Amino acid sequence: MHPNHSAPSRIARALTIGWSDTPRGRLLLRRAIARLISVALRIRSRSFQRNAVASALVVAPHPDDETFGCGGAVALLVRNRAAVQVVFITDGSASHPAHPTAAPDAIAARRKAEARSATGILGVDWERVAFLDERDGTLAGLDTGRAREVAGKIAAMLARLAPEAILLPCRLDGSSEHDASFALVSRALQLAQIRPRLLEFPVWSWWNPLLLLRPMFACRRVWHLDVRGVLDVKARAIASYASQTDPIAPETVPALPSGFASMFLCGEEFLFER
Ligand SMILES: [Zn+2]
Secondary structure, X not given: OOEOOOHHHHHHHHHHHXXXXXXXXXXXXXXXHHHHHHHHHHHHOEEOOOOOOOEEEEEEOOOOHHHHHHHHHHHHHHHOOOEEEEEEEEOOOOXXXXXXXXXXXXXXXXXXXXXXXXXHHHOOOHHHEEEEXXXXXXXXXXXXXXXXXXXXXXXXXHHHHOXXXXXXXXXXXXXXXXXXXXXXXXXXXXHHOOOOEEEEEOOHHHHOHHHHHHHHHHOOEEEEXXXXXXXXXXXXXXXXXXXXXXXXXXXXXXXXXXXXXHHHOOOEEEEEEO
């Protein structure tokens, strides 16, 4: 998770934050805008059938993106016996950069364990979870050789799995690392020379919901998933990521903004397809 400050993100922040001066007020405003945009997305969307894909690779730049962004979709696909593989690109080690006692390697180990737990709760087989262990916070600045290497690893997975679909964070999701992940996957698709469906899920876009307007209008299809039947599963998977949602002592605030996780505890998810 790494929100950035791109132009749309700044505009969204200015619009959402400028209207309210308290954290509580800002959160209510974010929720209200997200809800309004959800209504528009629902009108624009079609229902995603859980048997729409028989195999999928879920790409998570950080441990937790898969659960927040498409945990319900993953749980539904697995229940429908789709072959679901999850790959985590970074180790998540940068979530507590100034922590006095939890070193980046300890954070990475903890987040890997949390990812194992969360994906297990969603129903993904242990052997279908992969970690590329790139250093968190470096994806947007990889040099050409390193980017080629990471894309090559993803390409090898794609060639081996030949998934019908890739689920990954939206391009321009309000996070430089999510944007970099999208570019790495695009590169990997060229290397593997396959063309699965790309189904993009919002993560940080829900936090700056005006960012959702672009994919809403730009995408050929917006898919709606009713995930109420697996919401308890998604909630338990989210609860696995306590290192992100709860403070790690002696810090008193969590890595994620207050109220972030709760925005994903709703009975619907959206996927964008170009
Ligand atoms: Zn992330």
